[in-house]
Amino acid sequence: MQQADISASVRTFINDNFLFREGIEAIADDASFLDAGIIDSTGVLELVSYLEDTWGITVADDEMVPENFDSIRGLVAYLQRKRDDARALRPGPVPAFAGT
Amino acid sequence: MRVEAFLEESRRRHPDKIALVAGGARLSYADLDAAASRCANALRARGLARGDRVVIFLNNSVEAVVSIFGTLKAGGVFSVVNPGTKADKLAWLLEKYRATALVTERRLLPVAAEAIPRAPSLVLALVAGARDLPAGLVAWDAALAAAGEAPVADRGIDVDLAMIVTTSGSTGVPKGVMMTHQNVVAAATSITTYLQSSPEDRVLSVLPLAFDYGLYQVLMSVKVGATLVLEKSFTYPSLVLQKLKEERITGLPVVPTMVAILLQMKDIAPGDFPDLRYVTSTAAALPPAHIQRLQDLFPATRLYSMYGLTECKRCTWLPPEELRRRPGSVGIAIPGTEAWIVDESGRRVAPGVVGELVIRGAHVFKGYWENPEETDKMLKPGPWPWEKVLHTGDLFKADADGYLYFIGRKDDIIKTAGEKVSPKEVENAIYALPGIRHAAVIGVPDAVLGQAIRAVVVAEPDSGLTERGVIAHCAAHLESFMVPGVVEFRGELPQGPTGKIRRSQLQAEAARRALGLPAADAEAVAP
Numbered sequence: 079m080q081q082a083d084i085s086a087s088v089r090t091f092i093n094d095n096f097l098f099r100e101g102i103e104a105i106a107d108d109a110s111f112l113d114a115g116i117i118d119s120t121g122v123l124e125l126v127s128y129l130e131d132t133w134g135i136t137v138a139d140d141e142m143v144p145e146n147f148d149s150i151r152g153l154v155a156y157l158q159r160k161r162d163d164a165r166a167l168r169p170g171p172v173p174a175f176a177g178t
Numbered sequence: 179m180r181v182e183a184f185l186e187e188s189r190r191r192h193p194d195k196i197a198l199v200a201g202g203a204r205l206s207y208a209d210l211d212a213a214a215s216r217c218a219n220a221l222r223a224r225g226l227a228r229g230d231r232v233v234i235f236l237n238n239s240v241e242a243v244v245s246i247f248g249t250l251k252a253g254g255v256f257s258v259v260n261p262g263t264k265a266d267k268l269a270w271l272l273e274k275y276r277a278t279a280l281v282t283e284r285r286l287l288p289v290a291a292e293a294i295p296r297a298p299s300l301v302l303a304l305v306a307g308a309r310d311l312p313a314g315l316v317a318w319d320a321a322l323a324a325a326g327e328a329p330v331a332d333r334g335i336d337v338d339l340a341m342i343v344t345t346s347g348s349t350g351v352p353k354g355v356m357m358t359h360q361n362v363v364a365a366a367t368s369i370t371t372y373l374q375s376s377p378e379d380r381v382l383s384v385l386p387l388a389f390d391y392g393l394y395q396v397l398m399s400v401k402v403g404a405t406l407v408l409e410k411s412f413t414y415p416s417l418v419l420q421k422l423k424e425e426r427i428t429g430l431p432v433v434p435t436m437v438a439i440l441l442q443m444k445d446i447a448p449g450d451f452p453d454l455r456y457v458t459s460t461a462a463a464l465p466p467a468h469i470q471r472l473q474d475l476f477p478a479t480r481l482y483s484m485y486g487l488t489e490c491k492r493c494t495w496l497p498p499e500e501l502r503r504r505p506g507s508v509g510i511a512i513p514g515t516e517a518w519i520v521d522e523s524g525r526r527v528a529p530g531v532v533g534e535l536v537i538r539g540a541h542v543f544k545g546y547w548e549n550p551e552e553t554d555k556m557l558k559p560g561p562w563p564w565e566k567v568l569h570t571g572d573l574f575k576a577d578a579d580g581y582l583y584f585i586g587r588k589d590d591i592i593k594t595a596g597e598k599v600s601p602k603e604v605e606n607a608i609y610a611l612p613g614i615r616h617a618a619v620i621g622v623p624d625a626v627l628g629q630a631i632r633a634v635v636v637a638e639p640d641s642g643l644t645e646r647g648v649i650a651h652c653a654a655h656l657e658s659f660m661v662p663g664v665v666e667f668r669g670e671l672p673q674g675p676t677g678k679i680r681r682s683q684l685q686a687e688a689a690r691r692a693l694g695l696p697a698a699d700a701e702a703v704a705p
Contacts, residue, residue, distance in 0.1 A: 098646055099653045099661060112413060113285065115262065118658070119412040119439055120595070120626055139416045139445040147414070 084133075085154045091128050092150060096121060107151045112144065122147060129153075135160040180336050180359040181397065182250040184366070185211050188403040192377065197400060199425065200240050200408040207403070210244065212327050217248025219325035221279055224302045224316070228253035228334050230278040231342065234387070235259045235268060235286055238408045241306040241318060242387050243396055245281045250340060250359075253333035254278075257342040257354065260388040262657040265292035267352075272297035275342060275354060275547060281318070284308040336360045342547055343390050345488045348589040350602030354547030355488045364540035365491035366398050368512045372495050373429070373456060373482065379404035380453075381429040382422055384412040384436070389596070390488050391460055395431055404429075412436050415443060419450075426453040433596030434462050438626045441471050448477050460484040460492070462593045462628045463584055466505040473501070483508055485584055489543045489556055490568050493517055493535065494582055507581040515539030517582065519574050532575045532585050536560070537568040590681060592621035594629045597659040601681060604662065607655045608633060608648060613641025616671045619662065620685045623692040633662040634684055636671055643667075 085107075096116040097105060111117040117125075125147060126137045135157070146156035185207070188197070193208035205213070221232065232249040234256055236242040242258070249256040257275055259268060268289060272280065276299040282290040283306040294303055294314075305311055306318040340362050342354040381399050383406065385392030399406035407425050412418055415436075422430065432440075437459065440446070457472065457479055464472075464483060473481055481501055485508035486492035494517055496509030511517035518526055519533040527533040538560060545553035560567030573585040592599040601619035608617040616636040621629030633652075637643045645665040652661045672680040 098650045099658065112411075115658075117413060119415060120435070122413055122415075123439065123442070123626070139419075139443045142416050143414055144417075 081154065081158055084157055085150070087132065088150055088153050088157070091125075091132075092116075092153075095124060095128075105150065107154075108149050110144075110148050112148055117148075125153070129157060133157060133161065135164065179363050180250065180334070180338075181340050181362050182214070182247055182333075184397065184401040185214060185247050188400055191403055195377070195403065196405045197403075198240060198243055198406050198408060200238065200243070201410075203240050205240060210247070210400075213240075213244045213322065214247035214251055215327040215329065216322045216325040217244050218251035218330050219328065220304070220321040221248060221252045221254065221302070222330055223325065224279070224321075226252050226254050226278050226302070228332055229255060229338065231255045231257060231275045232279045232281065233257050233259055233268075233272055233275065233277040235261065235263070235280060235282040235290055236306065236387075237261045237283065237285070238383075238387055238392070238410045239283070239306070241281065241283065243406075243408070244322075245304075246387075246393075246396065247400075251333060252330050253338070255339045255341060257344065258386075258388045258393060259344065260386055260657055261286055262659070263289070264655055264657070265289045266655060267657075269293035269296040271344060271352070272300060278302065279304065281306070336363070339544070341393075343393070343488050344388065346591060346598045346600040346603060347552060348591055348600055348602060349552075350600050350606050352603075353549055353552055356544045356547055357491075358544060361491075361541055361543060362397060364514065365512075366394060366401050368514050368539075368541065369394065369492055369495075370398050370402050371513045372497075373398075373458070375399075375402045375404060375429070377403040379428045379455070380407065380425055381405070381431070382407040382409065382418070382425065382427040383431055384409040384418060385431060385433070385596075390491055391431060391433070391486075391596075394491065412439065415439055416445075419443075419446060422451055422454070427451070428453055428455040429458075430454060430456070431458045431460075434459060434464050434468070434628055435595040435626055437464060437468050437472055440475070441468060446475065448475055451476060452478065454479045456480040456482060456498075458482040458484060460486055462596065463506070463508070469501065469505050485509075485582075487570055487572070489570075490515075490537050490539065490541045492541070493537050493570065496581070500581065504577070504581050507577070507583050509581060511537070511539075512541075515541060519576055519582075529576050529578045529580075532573050534588065535570045535572050535574040535582070537570060538565075542568045590685070592619075592629050592631060594621065594624075594631055595627045595659055597657075599631060599660050604631065604633065604652065604656065604660050607652050607660075608635060610655070611643070611648065611651045613638045613643045614648075616679055618671055618679050618681045618684050620681060620688055622664075622688040630664070631660065631662045632688065633665045634668055634671060635665060636668055 100116045189207040189211040194206050196204050197207045197210045198205045232254050234245045279302040281304045303315050304318045305315050336359040340359045341357050344352050347353045383395035387393045480498040483496040485494045492512050494509045516538040521527050521533045557566040558569050571588045574582050604619040605617045618634045622632045624630035648665045672683045
């Protein structure tokens with residue numbers, strides 16, 4: 079999976095689940111979700127479910143931090159890192175992408 | 179005693195002790211008291227008079243705490259407004275309370291700037307964290323820096339109004355709960371008594387200050403001279419847990435939604451928080467299974483299950499020793515107050531019989547701001563001729579030992595994530611959308627939120643309305659906790675003989691569905 083695809087999927091998820099609820103059309107890749115007022119604690123849980131269900135990763139408690147979760151850029155970088163780690167640990171096909 | 183004396187007394191006792199940790203700042207009692215005094219003088223210098231209202235529209239922050247005590251030191255009445263409030267409602271509240279001053283912050287300025295011109299009573303808008311403000315707005319830092327710390331002379335007495343707390347009404351129109359200094363002192367004294375609060379306590383709160391449960395964390399911590407660690411939200415639970423360890427927190431107030439989230443975390447283990455002396459929970463019932471798992475996670479911590487409503491702050495508490503024996507109970511009346519259950523005619527009922535809970539005590543509010551009709555529904559003549567007592571509108575029963583059990587509400591207010599939501603207020607917002615013929619808003623059981631908000635609507639043919647469109651419209655006009663998670667379109671809604679939509683039928687249907695039961699056939703609703 080290319081970074082561009084990850085980025086597109088993450089952006090679609092954020093648009094479909096958070097942005098329209100606040101009447102926001104679009105958000106910059108590096109804009110803070112907290113500052114934009116589009117995320118709360120249940121929103122973070124929705125993000126965790128999305129990452130785990132769609133991308134087959136496991137999110138540790140201490141990874142649920144603003145550096146990883148508070149912007150599209152942070153999410154994409156985090157997801158890329160997790161998938162690289164998984165690939166390094168487990169040769170073979172990366173879990174299938176169930177999104178889009 | 180007036181509420182600002184909490185701060186002044188604590189400063190006298192231990193000026194150098196840390197009072198408040200928020201947003202990277204650590205303020206001693208001397209720092210906090212000095213800042214509040216400067217805030218009071220800044221407000222007075224710009225026209226605030228005794229009894230005038232100050233609306234505080236801020237996230238949890240140092241400025242919010244300083245504004246609360248600064249307003250009281252100036253003899254004013256404060257009202258904290260949820261930072262998620264949209265411009266229309268903020269303007270409505272400013273006008274309703276005829277606010278003289280507004281305190282806000284840079285991040286909330288777009289909303290505030292839209293509301294300010296619509297509030298003719300405003301003479302002052304203070305903005306924290308901003309420089310180079312447009313004309314008419316005053317920078318918080320500069321205003322405080324220029325003000326002195328001398329006490330304001332005519333601040334008032336303890337039967338004066340201290341605060342107005344905005345709460346949802348079943349009519350859909352928000353109500354302002356009026357609390358005097360005496361009311362606040364009575365409630366704070368009672369609660370800190372059963373919590374056994376002390377200056378050694380370090381309390382961590384993520385609850386918004388617009389919510390009285392969050393507000394009282396500030397008032398009570400300052401009253402006993404403890405340290406309050408104020409966080410903006412519970413958005414990142416692991417950061418909050420980290421703070422819990424770093425600051426060696428002894429007291430943690432939660433709502434059931436936070437418990438549901440905590441119990442989903444994978445990496446916390448029993449005994450991780452040895453300093454945590456107590457956890458309090460209120461706003462909705464904690465499922466007994468959650469209580470057990472919470473106790474397993476915090477084995478040495480006292481868990482307080484409580485119940486209250488804004489109109490008296492807190493009604494009951496369950497002594498932690500009773501939790502194992504009566505996990506479903508919210509306990510007994512808080513110290514120095516009385517609680518009992520009455521039938522429709524106002525007579526006390528026997529144990530086991532369901533009736534309305536009535537509260538008597540110095541913590542009971544003085545009425546809703548300029549709303550005598552709604553006030554009369556809550557404050558009614560009691561057993562003694564000289565007073566009125568609080569009819570909570572909540573249905574309870576008592577066991578043989580007098581412990582109280584919450585059964586349900588008499589009205590249809592939805593409790594979601596610890597917040598009270600009036601279905602009517604949400605329906606009113608939906609009806610403002612062109613193309614909506616009927617709308618009903620109900621609460622459906624939800625493992626994390628307690629209740630989730632669902633809108634059931636009938637749209638005009640060819641309206642082109644979509645679920646997404648309805649949700650986006652609600653989001654533009656309502657606080658986010660009021661926005662429906664799901665919008666269901668139907669061909670018709672159940673109606674009574676007068677054409678009134680039978681929300682209760684939809685509510686019952688949703689409850690049956692959640693339990694996996696088929697829809698009751700006689701009451702079945704066309705899909």
